Amino acid sequence: MKRILTAGLAALAVSGLAASAEDATWSPSTFTLDNGLQVVVVPDHRAPVVTHMVWYKVGAVDEKPGKSGIAHLFEHVMFQQTDTLAPGEFDAIVSRNGGQSNAFTSWDYTAYFERVAKPQLGTMMDLEADRMRNLVINDDPEGPFISERDVVKEERRQRIDNNPGVILQEQVLSEIWKGHPYEITVIGKMEEVAALTPEDGMSFYREYYSPENAILVVAGDVTDEEVRALAEEHYGKIPASGTAHGQRKWQNVPLLTETRTLTHSDPKVRQPSWSRYYSGLSRFRTPREANALDVGLQVLGGGMTSRLYQSLVEDQQVAISANAYAYSDLHDEGPAILSASPAPGVSMDDLEAAFVAQLDKILAEGFTDEEVVRARNQLAATAIYARDSQSSMAETFGSTLALGGTIEDVLSYPDEVKSITTEEAIAAVRTVFGADRHYIEALLLPADGAE
Amino acid sequence: MKRIPYIAGLVLASVLASCTSLGPEPAPVTGLESPAAPAAPALEVTVHEGDFAKILQFTTPGGASVWLVSEPSIPILSIEMAWKGGEAADPEGMEGLANAVVYNMNEGAGDLDSLAYQTRMEDLNMSFGCEASNDWTSCSASMLTENAADAMDLVALSFSEPRFDQGPFDRFLREQAVGLNTRETSPGYLAWRAQAQALYPDHPYARETSGDSLAALTPEAAKAQMRALMTKDRLLVTAVGAVTPEELAPMIDKAIAALPETSSLPVTPDIVLPATMPAEPIVVDLPQPQSLVQFAGRGLARDDPDFFAAYVLNYTYGGGGFSSRLMQTLRVEQGLTYGIYTGLNTGEHLLTWSGSGQTKNESAGDFVAGIRIEMQDLVDTGITAEELDDAKAYLTGSYPLGFDSNAKIAGQMMSVRQDEMGIDYFDRRNALVQAVTLEDVNRVAKEYLDPANSLFVVVGQPEGLN
Numbered sequence: 035m036k037r038i039l040t041a042g043l044a045a046l047a048v049s050g051l052a053a054s055a056e057d058a059t060w061s062p063s064t065f066t067l068d069n070g071l072q073v074v075v076v077p078d079h080r081a082p083v084v085t086h087m088v089w090y091k092v093g094a095v096d097e098k099p100g101k102s103g104i105a106h107l108f109e110h111v112m113f114q115q116t117d118t119l120a121p122g123e124f125d126a127i128v129s130r131n132g133g134q135s136n137a138f139t140s141w142d143y144t145a146y147f148e149r150v151a152k153p154q155l156g157t158m159m160d161l162e163a164d165r166m167r168n169l170v171i172n173d174d175p176e177g178p179f180i181s182e183r184d185v186v187k188e189e190r191r192q193r194i195d196n197n198p199g200v201i202l203q204e205q206v207l208s209e210i211w212k213g214h215p216y217e218i219t220v221i222g223k224m225e226e227v228a229a230l231t232p233e234d235g236m237s238f239y240r241e242y243y244s245p246e247n248a249i250l251v252v253a254g255d256v257t258d259e260e261v262r263a264l265a266e267e268h269y270g271k272i273p274a275s276g277t278a279h280g281q282r283k284w285q286n287v288p289l290l291t292e293t294r295t296l297t298h299s300d301p302k303v304r305q306p307s308w309s310r311y312y313s314g315l316s317r318f319r320t321p322r323e324a325n326a327l328d329v330g331l332q333v334l335g336g337g338m339t340s341r342l343y344q345s346l347v348e349d350q351q352v353a354i355s356a357n358a359y360a361y362s363d364l365h366d367e368g369p370a371i372l373s374a375s376p377a378p379g380v381s382m383d384d385l386e387a388a389f390v391a392q393l394d395k396i397l398a399e400g401f402t403d404e405e406v407v408r409a410r411n412q413l414a415a416t417a418i419y420a421r422d423s424q425s426s427m428a429e430t431f432g433s434t435l436a437l438g439g440t441i442e443d444v445l446s447y448p449d450e451v452k453s454i455t456t457e458e459a460i461a462a463v464r465t466v467f468g469a470d471r472h473y474i475e476a477l478l479l480p481a482d483g484a485e
Numbered sequence: 486m487k488r489i490p491y492i493a494g495l496v497l498a499s500v501l502a503s504c505t506s507l508g509p510e511p512a513p514v515t516g517l518e519s520p521a522a523p524a525a526p527a528l529e530v531t532v533h534e535g536d537f538a539k540i541l542q543f544t545t546p547g548g549a550s551v552w553l554v555s556e557p558s559i560p561i562l563s564i565e566m567a568w569k570g571g572e573a574a575d576p577e578g579m580e581g582l583a584n585a586v587v588y589n590m591n592e593g594a595g596d597l598d599s600l601a602y603q604t605r606m607e608d609l610n611m612s613f614g615c616e617a618s619n620d621w622t623s624c625s626a627s628m629l630t631e632n633a634a635d636a637m638d639l640v641a642l643s644f645s646e647p648r649f650d651q652g653p654f655d656r657f658l659r660e661q662a663v664g665l666n667t668r669e670t671s672p673g674y675l676a677w678r679a680q681a682q683a684l685y686p687d688h689p690y691a692r693e694t695s696g697d698s699l700a701a702l703t704p705e706a707a708k709a710q711m712r713a714l715m716t717k718d719r720l721l722v723t724a725v726g727a728v729t730p731e732e733l734a735p736m737i738d739k740a741i742a743a744l745p746e747t748s749s750l751p752v753t754p755d756i757v758l759p760a761t762m763p764a765e766p767i768v769v770d771l772p773q774p775q776s777l778v779q780f781a782g783r784g785l786a787r788d789d790p791d792f793f794a795a796y797v798l799n800y801t802y803g804g805g806g807f808s809s810r811l812m813q814t815l816r817v818e819q820g821l822t823y824g825i826y827t828g829l830n831t832g833e834h835l836l837t838w839s840g841s842g843q844t845k846n847e848s849a850g851d852f853v854a855g856i857r858i859e860m861q862d863l864v865d866t867g868i869t870a871e872e873l874d875d876a877k878a879y880l881t882g883s884y885p886l887g888f889d890s891n892a893k894i895a896g897q898m899m900s901v902r903q904d905e906m907g908i909d910y911f912d913r914r915n916a917l918v919q920a921v922t923l924e925d926v927n928r929v930a931k932e933y934l935d936p937a938n939s940l941f942v943v944v945g946q947p948e949g950l951n
Contacts, residue, residue: 080558081537081889113807122817125807130875132882151885184820191775192823192843196672254889301772304666338603347656348600354663378662408607415610418629421559422890 062431062441063258067265069274070246074431074441075261076253078424084254085425086158087147088166089432091249092242094222095141095215095365096283100229103186103222106139107230108238110182112146113137117168121178124161131157141216142284142365143436149425152255159268166248167272169239173232183227190221198300199307199478205296206476210311210369214287244275249435253428287367289313290472301481305354307375308386311474312466314360314370318437321450323462324362327370329454330463332409333401334358334393335372339408342374345392352380352388358463365437370466382477397464406456414448530730537888537911540898543730547738551722552898552908553730556891560630562726563895564637564737567624567903568719570750571617573689573834574710578701581694583622585657585707586714587615590624592653594642599653602639611636613643619690620753620833621903622714627892630727637736645743647711649704661699672777672944675769676841679942680781683767685756690835713748717741723898725891756835758783766853766941766950776849776945777841780856783933784829784836787904793917794925795829795838795933800876801868802859802934803827803840808875810859811840819855821848831904838933850949857936864934867927881915 062076094105113135115121128135133150148158172178194200204219211217221227250269252261290313317324335342335358346353353374361368372393376385420426434444465471533540541553575582591606591613592599606613609632615624628636668674681691720741724733762782785792803811803826811825825842844852868876888894888911901910943950 078558078889080556081885083885083889122807122813126875129805129808129879130882132879132884132886134883134886149886151882154882178817181818181820185816185823188775188821188844189823191845196773196775196843302670304670305663337607339600339607344600348652351656351659354659375663377659408604411610412607415629418559419561419627422561422563422892424889 062445064435064441065258065262067245067270069270069272070244071265071269071272072249072435073261073265074249074251074435075256075258076251076424076427076431077256077258078253078421078427079255081424082152082255083149083424084152084155084252084256085147085149085428086155086162087145087251087253087428087432088162089143089145089249089251089436090242091247091280091282091436092144092238093140093142094218094220096242097215097218097222100226101234102218103220103227104230104234104238105144106221107183107186107227108235109137109139109144109146110186111171111179111235112165112169114178114182115170115172116164117170118164119161121172124165127161128158133158139220141220143433145429145432145436147425147428155252155256156264156268159264163268163272166243166245166269169243171232171235171239177232179232179235183230186221186227187224190224190227193221194219198298198303201300202296202298202476202478205298206309206311206474207369209294209296209474210290210313211287214285214366215283216287216364216366216368240275240277242278244278245269245272246274247278247280249432251428251432251435253424253431282365284365286319287313290474293472293475295475295477297477297479299479299481303478303480305375306382306480307373307478308382308389309371309373309476311369311371311476312471313473314368314466315362316364316367317362318365318439319367321443322454322458324360325451326454326458326462327360327362327466328413329406329410329451330401330459331358331360331370332413333405333459334396334463336409336412341396342372342389342392346374346385346388347377350388350392351377352385353377356389360466363433372467382479393467397460397467400460401456403456406454406459409459410451410454413451417448528730528734533908535909535912537885538894538898540908541730542908543734545734545738547734547741548717549720549722549737549741551724551730551733551737552902553723553728553733554725554891554894554898555727555729556725556894557727559891560727561627561891562630562633562724562728563625563627563891564722564724564726565623565625565895565899567721567899568622568715569620569833569903570714570719571619571621573619573753574714574750575689575692577692578698579706580692580698581661581702582706582710583617583714584661584694585654585702586711587617587622587624588657589649589653589704589707590615590643590647590711593648593650594639595646595648597642598648598650602643605639609636609639611639613640617714623899625895633726633728633732634736637740641740641742644715644740647708649708649711651704654704654707658699658702661694662696665694665696665699670771672771672773675771675944676777676779676942679767679769679944680779680940683763683940683942684758684781684837685835688756688834689753690756690832712745713750716745716748718747720744721899721902723895723902725895725898753834758837762938762940764937766943766947768947768950769942769944770946771944773945774845775843776846776852776943776947777843778849778852778856778947779839779841779942779944780853780939781837781839782935782939784831784838785933786836787831787906791925791929791932792829794921794929797873797876797880797918797921798863798868798926798930799827799829799838800880801872802863805876805879808879810863811842811856814859815842815844815852815855819851821852821855825856846946847948849943849945849947850951853941853943853950856941857939860934860936860939863930864936867923867930870923873921873923873926877918877921880918884915 064074066072131154133148135148137146208217315324342356346356354377356374360370531542538554572583593602611628613626785795803809815821822842822844827840830837
């Protein structure tokens with residue numbers, strides 16, 4: 035769907051990264067234009083198709099107090115009008131060229147993309163370069179900015195307000211990130227979105243949209259030289275604005291200092307669920323520890339063979355699902371999460387007691403080398419499978435670089451994750467789920483009187 | 486459009502080989518670099534050199550009909566298998582049986598119980614799983630080329646010695662029991678059910694699982710149904726990856742060796758939609774702030790002479806994202822929705838032209854009225870020549886985007902096989918789009934779109950519907 039928020043409320047799920055750096059036939063490259071625009075080229079010659087993305091180093095994290103949702107609403111506005119394009123023309127031109135365009139906003143970045151047959155790459159660059167420099171925001175009080183605000187309100191209803199589980203998740207994330215800009219969901223608070231003005235949009239544009247604050251990623255049937263020539267031609271002529279300061283509002287997320295329980299009851303809930311959100315890690319800030327946590331979580335609750343699933347779902351049959359996972363791909367620390375849903379006839383109290391008893395037992399016993407090797411190989415293999423998708427490779431490089439990482443960070447991931455030891459994996463989960471750690475417990479329940 | 490169905494020399498080689506398949510000729514040239522294993526018998530491979538994919542077509546010695554795109558640049562292999570026949574073949578009163586079959590296909594085989602089987606898949610960094618739809622049963626496997634033979638051995642074990650153990654079977658039943666509850670507040674399910682009950686209440690497509698039907702399911706019944714659904718004669722295989730036909734054929738033959746040759750399945754009748762749709766929207770109450778609006782009318786089959794005219798019209802109607810009239814009017818101009826889309830549904834036995842979107846409950850009446858107005862406008866005045874050009878430009882220009890990954894190509898080939906469009910379909914398709922005329926499109930609009938005779942289902946707490 036158009037104009038999407040990255041993964042709804044949450045950050046990107048832990049996605050597969052790249053294949054081994056030893057692969058000689060596959061060599062992403064990077065260079066920077068004189069105006070400061072960084073360019074990344076990810077060759078994939080299987081089909082005469084390219085994915086063209088522009089990433090801006092701005093996200094919901096950077097919004098001013100009271101202006102929540104501006105990063106995302108502004109992303110919608112970027113499709114509307116420039117000095118030379120009337121409203122609607124951007125989409126029309128992309129479509130007439132056989133292209134698909136879209137965009138998404140997260141806490142950490144905003145990205146725009148077009149997927150086209152290779153001969154249309156220059157035209158797509160022309161369009162993106164145009165709106166990087168020449169955007170017009172119509173300030174008619176009855177105009178498109180206002181109707182786009184209504185669209186975003188419908189988007190918020192569709193993504194969040196219609197879904198009891200997401201309503202609860204929004205409350206929990208707000209608690210776990212209290213005091214940090216991540217505490218407000220990317221789409222923003224309904225009443226603040228409703229009050230955003232065209233002037234807010236224009237000042238946001240001036241502050242963040244400029245070549246020196248952007249990354250161009252081209253994946254597909256191209257070479258470094260081809261992209262360099264096209265990028266110089268289309269983007270090279272845009273001067274650095276000088277108004278993009280490049281300062282981000284990232285900060286450390288402190289550990290939770292108090293344990294709380296949040297409950298959401300809703301007549302639409304017919305299957306309860308239980309979860310606990312603990313203070314977690316950031317792969318950007320502490321990559322080794324975050325990789326160790328991923329391996330540990332995979333063993334603990336990463337799938338059907340995991341310890342929690344085998345005990346709670348298979349052996350004890352108290353749960354219908356049991357999982358452990360983390361949001362480690364944000365710039366700042368995200369939560370590590372334990373969750374389960376009860377089997378028919380099992381109370382939430384009994385489910386929680388069984389879950390906690392099993393968790394304590396596993397943390398005390400530790401992991402075997404065999405299961406850790408299997409978990410880390412699986413994580414490394416996802417990087418190979420991920421190469422099948424041109425657009426997800428473009429996203430992996432774009433998101434990594436937008437957070438301040440490097441191409442090498444992407445390429446070395448399989449080797450890095452394979453080097454995690456059994457000791458590191460168990461230490462990571464023992465630390466994050468330690469008895470001294472606080473957590474937010476979240477209970478999603480049927481409304482009183484519902485089945 | 487460029488079309489090279491065959492490379493002459495290769496085709497000749499294939500034809501020769503097919504005349505004398507046990508003769509002394511060397512294996513036909515396949516255009517691939519790595520030669521076949523020296524002792525392998527000649528495999529008759531026909532090469533279809535198309536604009537979007539070079540398809541290697543062959544029948545394995547074991548009888549499987551395979552379309553392969555050999556793609557060496559990424560060390561992975563994707564295989565899809567499909568058999569015609571699925572949920573609609575569940576016996577009356579045993580709804581859920583096909584789902585029980587597919588659920589259990591990776592839950593243990595041979596000496597491996599569920600945990601051992603799943604662990605083995607992880608050891609091999611592979612995936613294998615099956616699913617059922619109304620009319621198809623499908624399995625797909627992804628593996629790394631370096632251990633593809635071991636991975637396919639595990640797949641073979643599932644087809645030859647599936648266990649259908651009571652443990653995983655009971656877990657399936659527990660999950661289904663939860664599903665019976667959760668579906669009652671799922672907007673998509675509620676809309677589907679309302680539509681099925683309104684349009685084809687007595688057809689097998691309208692049947693669904695219930696507490697009683699789940700209670701009737703047993704591992705033995707599921708195992709027997711697996712043998713009925715997965716037979717050699719109905720099997721279609723597509724594959725994309727770093728593998729040659731000579732390498733792939735024995736792996737597939739081993740996998741299917743134990744499948745029955747054939748079986749008989751009940752015949753599913755075609756659905757004839759009611760001549761008159763309910764005049765007013767069917768409302769399904771669900772406490773949520775937004776309403777889901779779903780609408781449907783008559784559709785066309787893939788082989789209908791007017792299919793492509795309808796396909797092109799659908800782009801302007803509601804299929805083309807921001808370029809569609811519904812999106813322009815209801816989202817861009819009126820801010821009533823985050824998105825509204827339409828599409829042609831070409832099921833084996835059900836043809837509809839349908840659409841859906843969501844809007845806040847307060848504006849549901851305006852939203853439904855707006856959809857009807859756009860539909861009527863297409864009936865009355867049709868689309869413009871410029872809109873037709875735009876639709877064709879997008880539909881033809883974007884077609885290559887569906888062929889940029891192994892998984893997409895394997896899926897595209899399977900769709901063509903399931904719909905029996907022919908191995909040259911990818912190369913013919915853009916010309917079929919280009920051949921559509923404005924007269925075709927506007928005639929089809931009058932013939933098929935009818936705002937006064939379309940079914941509307943609204944799930945939520947809508948306001949303003951009269």
